[in-house]
Amino acid sequence: RGAMPVEAKHSAVPEAKGLFDPGNDRDACGVGFVGELSKTPSRQNVTQALEMLVRMTHRGACGCEENTGDGAGILASIPHDFFEKKCAFDLPPAGDYGLGMFYLPKDDPTARGVCVKAVEAACAELGFDVLGWRDVPTDSAAADLGESALATEPDVAQLFVAPRDGDQSAIPLETRLYVLRRLATVRTKQARGAPADNILDDFYVCSLSSRTVVYKGQLKPDQVMPYYPDLQDESFTAYLSLVHSRFSTNTFPSWDRAQPLHMMGHNGEINTLKGNSNWMLAREGLIDITEKLGVSEALQAELAPTIEGGLSDSGAFNAVLELLVKGGGRSLAEAMMLMIPEAWQNNPHMDPARRAFYEFHSAVMEPWDGPALVTFTDGVQVGATLDRNGLRPGRFYLTKTGRIVMASEVGVVDIPPEEIEQKGRLRPGNILLVDFDKGTILQDADMKAKIAAKRPYADWVKNQVIELDHLVADAGAVAKPAISGARDDAAGVIGLLAPLRAAGFTREALDMILLPMIGTGSEALGSMGNDAPLAVMSEIPKLTYEYFKQMFAQ
Numbered sequence: 001r002g003a004m005p006v007e008a009k010h011s012a013v014p015e016a017k018g019l020f021d022p023g024n025d026r027d028a029c030g031v032g033f034v035g036e037l038s039k040t041p042s043r044q045n046v047t048q049a050l051e052m053l054v055r056m057t058h059r060g061a062c063g064c065e066e067n068t069g070d071g072a073g074i075l076a077s078i079p080h081d082f083f084e085k086k087c088a089f090d091l092p093p094a095g096d097y098g099l100g101m102f103y104l105p106k107d108d109p110t111a112r113g114v115c116v117k118a119v120e121a122a123c124a125e126l127g128f129d130v131l132g133w134r135d136v137p138t139d140s141a142a143a144d145l146g147e148s149a150l151a152t153e154p155d156v157a158q159l160f161v162a163p164r165d166g167d168q169s170a171i172p173l174e175t176r177l178y179v180l181r182r183l184a185t186v187r188t189k190q191a192r193g194a195p196a197d198n199i200l201d202d203f204y205v206c207s208l209s210s211r212t213v214v215y216k217g218q219l220k221p222d223q224v225m226p227y228y229p230d231l232q233d234e235s236f237t238a239y240l241s242l243v244h245s246r247f248s249t250n251t252f253p254s255w256d257r258a259q260p261l262h263m264m265g266h267n268g269e270i271n272t273l274k275g276n277s278n279w280m281l282a283r284e285g286l287i288d289i290t291e292k293l294g295v296s297e298a299l300q301a302e303l304a305p306t307i308e309g310g311l312s313d314s315g316a317f318n319a320v321l322e323l324l325v326k327g328g329g330r331s332l333a334e335a336m337m338l339m340i341p342e343a344w345q346n347n348p349h350m351d352p353a354r355r356a357f358y359e360f361h362s363a364v365m366e367p368w369d370g371p372a373l374v375t376f377t378d379g380v381q382v383g384a385t386l387d388r389n390g391l392r393p394g395r396f397y398l399t400k401t402g403r404i405v406m407a408s409e410v411g412v413v414d415i416p417p418e419e420i421e422q423k424g425r426l427r428p429g430n431i432l433l434v435d436f437d438k439g440t441i442l443q444d445a446d447m448k449a450k451i452a453a454k455r456p457y458a459d460w461v462k463n464q465v466i467e468l469d470h471l472v473a474d475a476g477a478v479a480k481p482a483i484s485g486a487r488d489d490a491a492g493v494i495g496l497l498a499p500l501r502a503a504g505f506t507r508e509a510l511d512m513i514l515l516p517m518i519g520t521g522s523e524a525l526g527s528m529g530n531d532a533p534l535a536v537m538s539e540i541p542k543l544t545y546e547y548f549k550q551m552f553a554q
Contacts, residue, residue, distance in 0.1 A: 030056030031265040031375045032407030033242040035382050039436040041079065041237035048405070049074060049241030050231065052412040053221045056245045068146030071246035071258030072224050073216020074231070075207070075265070076238040077379060085235060087160065089132040097131065097162040098177040100208035101215070103154035103255060108202075111192070112155065115203050118191040122184040123161055126176065131160040136230065143227035149218045154202065154255055158213075171294035173210050174378065178326040179293050181208040181262075182303045198309040204256040211379025212240070216258040221245045239436060240382055242375055260375075261318040263325070267408055268372035268392045270313035276368050277307050277316055289327045317368055325378060332381050333433055333442070334451050337361075339368045342429030343388040354448050356458035363465065373408065373426070383433035390428030398422040398441065404434050504543045 034049045036042065053072060080094035091097060102119070105111035116133070123130050136156040145153065163169065163176060188203050189196055207214035215228045221243075225231045244259035244266075259265045270276065290300050306323050307316045317339070324335040337357070344350055344358040371391035375384045384406050386394055396406040397413075400421045405413050426432060433442040500510070516524035535542040 029247050029259070029265070029267045030058075030245040030408045031243070031259075031267045031373060031384075032056065032405070032412060033240065033375055033377070033382055033384075034413070035241075035404045035434050035436065036239040037402035037404065037434065037436070037439045037441075039239045039439065041077065041239045043234055043237050045238050045403075046074075046076060046231065046236060046241050048413050049076075049238075049243050050225050052405075052407055053224060053243040053245055055412040056243075056408060057221045066146070067144050067220070067223075068148040068253075069218060069220030069223065069246070070253040071216065071244075071255075072219045072221045073214060073244055073258050073260055074224060075212055075214045075240075075242040075260035075377065076236075077240040078209075078211060078213050079236050079238060082230070082233060082235045082237070083134075083160075086230075087132065087134055089160070091131065091160065092162050095210055096167070096173075097160055098128070098173065098180070098208055098210050099213050100159040100161070100177075100181070101136070101206035101213055102157045102159060103202075103204040103206065104157055105202040106153060106155045111202065114191050115188050118188040119159065119184045122180060122187045125187075126180050126183060127164045128161040128176075128180060129164055131162055134158040134160070136228070138227055139229060140227065143219065143223040145219070145223065145227070148253075149255075152218065152255060154204070159208075169294070171292075172326075175293060175326045177208050177210060178322060179295060179303070181205050183299070184208075186302055195309075197305065199256070199311065206256075207262055209262075209379060212377065214260055214262070216244075216255075216260065218253050218255045218258055240377065240379070242377055242382065244375075257312055257315070259314060261314060263321055263378060264314075264318050264374055264376040266314040266317060266372060266374050268370040268387075270317060270368050270370060270372060272366065272369045273313045273316060276320075276366055279366055280307055280316075280320060281305055287323075289323075292329050293327055317374070320368075321376065331451070332376060332378055332383060333431055333447055336374070336376060336383070336385050336431060337448065337451065338365055340370075340372070340374065340385055340387045340429075341367050351445075351449060351452070353452040353458060356461050357448075357452040359461050360457045360465070375406070380437055381433055381435050383431055384426060385431045386426040386428055388429045394426035394432075396424060396426075396432055402439070404441065406432060504541050504546075509543075 030053075032049070032052050034045050034052065036045055053074065078094070078099055080091070083099070084091055102115075104115055120130050134157065136158055138153075138156055140150060140153060161177075161180070163173065167173075169176065185200070185203070185205060186196070188194075189200060192200065192203075194200055206216060215224065215231060217224070217227060219227055230236055242260050242265055246253070246257070246259055284304050284306065287306075288297075288300075290297055293300065295303075307319050311319065321335055321339065324330045324338065325332060328335075330338070338361050341358050341361070342350075344355050347355075367388075369389065370387040371389045372387045373384065373392035373394045374387075375382070377383070384394055384396075386392060393408055394406065395408075395410050396404060397410075397415055398404050398421045399415060399419045401419070405415065407413070430444045431447065432444070433447060434440075435442055505514075513524050535546040
């Protein structure tokens, strides 16, 4: 297998160089989950989810090394009894402590020590007691890891923390752990002398929650269980297991980019990523969630930006989803409606209240358009949604025993037909949502109706939204000439040709772009097949806009 490097970096994504930009990376994958409506943990829940993962191997990928995958993993509800047995220290009751899954520097005790010290300092700063660390057993030989995965393999460790004030704080524990995870990353960057606006390549927090834990890596689906002996233990049970098999469409695989992420798993790509990220950055200074996070303005500023540099499209989506739910106090369903709205503009049959919700929030956040199938969870609810393009499959079964199985396709779990209570598929813009506390599946229409009725969105849209058309001057107003002085109005089109030619306009630009825009008031559409040379390569002067083209993932 070759010698291990002195310092293994679990993120082997190259830096931007030449025409390569990691910011253009996209994924396409297999996702699914198994949940118990009764919220009763079982071993079968975990084994069926891992079986589902292996059966979606074809939706993942590997490089030229057949035993190095693009990434795979499982997010599970915390098996409290399992950890009580495995930890050398006492744990509080289930739900009263936080469990973090960390990637730490491998074969570099000094760097690892700096990371651990920085994380513990962040715990002390936010009022958490460190109950203890646990080295997570891994078996790269049994999993038959490939050379690339071995070369970047991290040390995996778990951190157990508990708030010093118990449950006395008005801030939910999940929100406090969210702040702790982000602050621990900030403090570690500072201790390591790393840039604040980018991710570390040998430190990563897979999860930090009182409800869920993530086991993942640069693995193939069939390597996840052999690599993590914890998952083979019969006492490792769960009422929720969410799995993901990664296919890096045009990305570099790495340990940290494997999914599930902190709150979601994603199949597809976000083709509006650049715009979404830029608008989030532009609004960063307007975000004031100090009260909801229980932090000072100075500390909130330290946690910015929400979307770190170097994140994939899935990572950016996850970061904003967490901010909306844990920082903004929105429900999971409301956050997903905000980020992945239905096609509401031209749907005359949509409930007016729901339409008003979407219209109001269209001024708050731009849609994260795919094609994309997103599974998401906060440990209390789990769900899936298909974006309005509807180009990613998602199917589900509900058994008579109250087990919900959702995946990118059927056949990933063997369920006898006589045991099926209900089955269906996700439709564009629809949300499948399971509430474990209520023990039920929430219906899309009813759920969205309740969310839309929470606030007077219709009144807000009517009375507070300002349309550009409202700002146009009265028809009778006399416009001030843009150019003063004598003009030769008789020059006509002939007189325009010379300045247009001097400015770089071509006959094609006039006939196919400008004139249709003048006639219709909208941008002209054209098919693919543009064989014009790139503006940057041309020896002829070009217009500024010719240097910019629409971005998309293919």
